[in-house]
Amino acid sequence: MFNPNPAANGNCTIVFDIDEQKYLFVSESFYSLFEVGADHLRQSVDFLIGLVKPETFAGIKQLTDGLAMNESIQMTYHLEAGQKQLTEKRTLAADGLTGHKIILSNITSALDGVHTLIPFSRPGLSEQFLNSLIDSQTNFLVRIDINGKFSFANRRFFKTFGYDEADIIGHHFSKTTIPQDAQLCQDAFVDCINNPGKIIRLAHKKPAKDGSLYDTEWEFVSIADGNGSVVEIQGIGRDITPQMQMREEALQMKDSLEALINNTQDHIWSIDKELRYMYMNQAYVEQVTHLTGVKPYKGQYSYKHEGFSRQVTDDWTVYYNRALSGERYDIISESTDPVSGQRLYYEVSFNPIYTAGGDVIGVGCFGHNITDRLKIQKELVGQNERLRNIASLSSHELRRPVASMLGLIGLMDHEDFYNPENKEIIAHLFTVSAEIDTAIRLVVDSTIAK
Template identity: 60%
Template sequence: MLGQFPHGKVHCSIAFDVDAQRYLLVSDSFSDILGVEATHLQQNTDFLNGIIAPEAFNNIKQLTNNLTEGAHIQINYTLNTNNRQLTEHRKLITDAITRHKILISEITGIQLPEASRREQFLNSLIDSQTNFLVRIDVEGNFTYVNPQFTKTFGYAWNEIIGHHFSETTIPQEVYKCEEAFVNCLENPGKIVKLIHKKPDKRGFLHDTEWEFISIIDDNGKVVEIQGIGQDITQQLHAQEEAMRIKTSLEALINNTQDHIWSVDRERRYMYMNQSYISQITYLTGVEPKKGDYSNKHAGFTKQIIDEWNIYYQRALNGENYTVISQSADPAGGRPLYFEVNFNPIYTASGEIIGVGCFGHNITSRLKNQQDLMDQNLRLRNIASLSSHELRRPVASMLGLISIMDRENFFNPDNEAIIGHVLTVSKEIDEVVRLIVDSTFVK
């Protein structure tokens, strides 16, 4: 498109009937100069609509609306379509026949040579960068900053160019910048990295990350230092938040009495919370370390290792399950019981890369359950004694009492009945003793 014109001026004429809202004349060079197809005119009564910046378009439209007959204006704008800078002369006249108002536009521009266009393209590319680009002379003064730098830190061009780099650095970190500056001067071609806080014009601090390199002339002499940087404030905040969450989570995990650990496919420890480390150390006398092979732990017997290799393999095969593991307390040898849940660890693609384990000491729970079972057994025994052994002598006593002569207490038959009552009372006493013995744990 641009190559169709010789070096020098380009020109386009446009005549637009304001009253009829239609184009009367458009030069053949219109499409090539403005970088649009002919259909653009069919869709827009104002040919600049959509091909220059909105703010510039609104300003030009206002100037045109205020244009009086016979007057003319000169406007300059840059096209979005091909980045060409154009000058336009607009004049408003009245057609002698139709008495319609006609807007005449004469558009001119300079067709740049190929080298100039390349330079313009590179400058546009640099200016559109989201990273910072700066250049500093050997005295430490800024010679160039790109728009992203001035936009982020709020400085005008003249507030930066010619000023020393220390003016845009907090006093506490000037030494970092000076060390990087000297390093670049003394080591041409070496990339020097720098992370430091840089204040904007309002005083807010930005965490920035830079890479500096010296620029040398044909004689190998350093003439400037160029730096490419970026604002990593949000990135650092995100890292700090992630670290805070990680620290809180680890504190929570390490403050629980449950055992949490994981192993990779080779059975090496990937993670262990403090409870697990303390428990294994207590049971075996050897502290486990991250990265150690769990199946080579010095405190485990071969039987234990073989048993746990099976457990881990089941989880590595994709099974999620729970087992009850028994150990012996080194202090006294009493049995300890742990409920352990095994969970496969998957990657985002579904590959199993390890096993996550959660263990809980259930010794007290099992003891409570056993105590409850023993208590239930005793209650059943008491119920049995009450319903069988106790009811028999009580029934006998009630029978004896019923045949006793209450009107003549000295009846000779009463003596025999009272003897039997004493015998039955002893039987009741023996049953009561059995009930008492069954109630309390020996």
Template identity: 35%
Template sequence: MPNHTYAAVNDCITIFDTDEQKFLFISPAIVNILGITASQLRQDHSLWLALIGSEWREEIGATIKNLQVNESVELSYKIHIPGQTAKNIIDKKSLVIDGLSGNKILQSTITEDRQETQENIEESSVFSDLFYKNANPVWITDIETLRFVKVNHTAITNYGYTEQEFLLMTLNDIRSPLEAEKLGSFLQERGRFLLPKGDFSKAGTWKHLSKNGHTIFAEINWYPVKYNNRACVLVEAVDVTTQLGYQEEVKLREQFLSSLIDSQTNFLIRIDINGHFSFANKQFLRIFGYTATELIGQHFSICTIPQELHLCNEAFEQCLSNPGKIVRLVHKKPDINGGIHDTDWEFISIIDDCGTVCEIQGIGQDITNKLKIEKEVKAASEKLNVFIESITDSFFIVDNDWKFVTVNSAFEQMTNTPREEMLGNVLWEVFPEIMDSGFGRAYYEIIEKRQSVKFTEYFELIDKWFSTSVYPSAEGITMYVKDITHERRAQEEANWAKNSLEALINNTHDHIWSVDKEMRYVYMNNAYITETTHLTGVEPKEGAYSYMHKGYTPQIHQEWKIYYQQALDGEQYTIINESIDREKNTPLYFEVSFNPIYTQQGEIIGVGCFARDITQRLKIEQELIDQNERLRNIASLSSHEIRRPVASMMGLISIMDRNNFYNPDNEQIIEHILTVSTEIDDVIRLIVDNTFTGQV
């Protein structure tokens, strides 16, 4: 509450508790304005009203009586003081609530309605006592510069600055930059400190900083004054740091407890000794669909199914009969919509100061989902066991002591060891031979690093390969062991076949290579690499664009790009390609086949190419063509050149006298036969020459 600092000003300030009908404060200036003392007014509250002129008295009394909380009113009236002239009065009143007592407080500031300069407050002896002896920090601040011009001893003690330091500071120097900005905005909104003459003002609570940086919450009251002929403001800073801290602590504690109760996922309820709800938290109301109004005062049976009401009654009777004992109860509760919830509760009775049970408190939770999950987990566990037993891979789990926890039938069969001999026993004792194997090393490695490990191990004793995956967990180690002997040997055979195929491909003189969809080299055999390097002087490299190989002309690059694209479009075909031997400068001919490469889904991903040098074959074929041409010439000579003399010879022989060989006509015929024989001999010689030289 405001204290005697207000007495330092020329206005009359009164603070009246309307509930207890007593003045809490009357400033000494009352005698100068009303002509009565504070003591007189405290003894007789009606003295002030008696001074008011009769024409205003009733109206002013009614206005004050009807004043509402946090409402202010400014009254203008005339008073009559015995032995003095009448005075015009301005009376500003406001009704507030006291934060400590909760009573209604009427605050009044009474001033004379006259224009006059305030007296220099330093000349007031009352001010001197109240300023210097005030238990609260008090200072005077220049309105224009905000500089401290006078401080009392309490301000020096509480804030830690010397008087000289204070007089070099402004109001902003006892504030953080943010608080200084707030002060500037506050003064700008209020028109700085320019309050009406004689007006008292509460400026609210502000955050100050002491010299050592500690925060001080100060409730500010100010009053405009004249000091050293300058417009100033008298400020009282009531330290409310402790009070605010306590209020904040209480507020936070209440907020915490309220938030704790409201945020509980558990149910919190209280039931009186008659079985009626006296409290239920938000979680209980939300889950079961009630409002507090609908539930409070109802018997607990409203939230119990008939079949289990006897369980609730038994628990209720046990709590009443056994104060302080926790009573467990698991039962089904219906919500307002008919849904059923499985719940788990702990009840305990609450006793009063006389030791009598006054209420029963319960904390519970909805375990519907929990039971459902447990059921699902059990079903999943059963399915998992069935799965473990059904998998063909060997499976087992050991705990952190290396003892078998779970094994499946596949592991039993693989090790030829009954699970009864394994479960509960240590892995190394059951199978000591694996201690120094890859199994043993991997198991210790997983314990050390706590990371999964995969490895392949060969057991010479049984001539088998095993693939093992080991996974760590907080409870132990889970292991999958698969017999991969068949796969391993198949892989070895595949590798052998691959190596054999690779050797076969690289031992052939045919050129074999492939390109991907971007026409880059994917694979090349040695024959292709050697021949391409021989023809171009540049060795081809995997990943390079095959149709852009160095050593070929742009025309050849374009031709091969077309060849590859034709195959990538799905066409399988063969071409005869001609190249020039760089060293011999002779033509070379290759038969090249282009074959699209498909995935299993039928997508073309590249082109496989096979090229064979057919230069010698083409040469032989040409020689055969030439020989056939010569044979055709021989046949022509035979059919034309020999037929004529042979026909002549046969005609001469036919006319020869074969009965009389010495017939003179035969001589002439024989001469003709000799001539024809010479012609035949010439033709035969011509044929022979054509056979070997090809020339007629």
């Protein structure tokens, strides 16, 4: 019946049934204005108990007990917690629906007031005021008899769902219930009948007259007569469609992000200040399971299960603590595939996770497999080394015999080929040719990766 969500208003309205000793209505702003939780009203028959000094409470009670029907008092008091000053106009009236005596309290902050009696100017105004109060609320107010038929609904209910009184009053509550929620609503109704005074909460989709659906949230409580027999059920509800739409959009966004994260081969995980896993994507879970034979799970201490060696545990504890101290950095992590025996290399970045206040509450980690990249880099380094070797061979081992050959050719007697000296030169040319062949073989061998 009471909505624990505070509003930011500086005033509120409270309606208390004296005969039933329970609250009929409390503005949402009550909780923020008095700085209390929802349990405060459930534990007190007077909302000021424990909030003002005992002597102040005694004075207010005396003034309230002395009120005549349709009379009011206006008073100012300070709350003990926070020293907030409030002005309350308290009126004794009659509930136009039940005839019970009720106390209407209109409370505002930071107003000067005096303990004075302010009588109503004409009879019946209290009932008009209560009806106006009920119809001006942004929440729904309905009453249902023990046969499950509507006996009352406020203006907000009719305006939101598009019904007329003739469509609702005297009709069973199932008229405003979709088939999927019929049993849920019936169970709440029976629970309320069987538990007088107990607040029954219910959230369900309610159809409007035009067929559109609204997400609603309700609190129902049974109303008993003087003999303790339940005669009606009163419900206060609110439209939570915008909140549910936002929640649905947030869930869809979360699912899309989750799908994106789990469809990457990169490893993504996070840990809290105690080094326990807060999140792991599918690629990370699968890789850790493959490397260690033990599947990690959320809440487990990272790198501390039996699949990791003590050295690995110590190393990662150091890595995490560096990030928890606010450092953002990268490392190269090396491991061995237990099946293929291949060395695996991952570039891992550590990123501190901060609160809005700037405190580090965890670490987000991103790992990318760079095994192939390092392999290519190694091949490029080897290729460059071979090219340098080829250049060296070309400039030394090959150029020397070529220069010798050119010199010998220049010494030959081109006029008299049968000159005896040419025979000796040709012999030297054969020797130089063998040296050139050897150098060429060295060049060819250097181009082949070993």
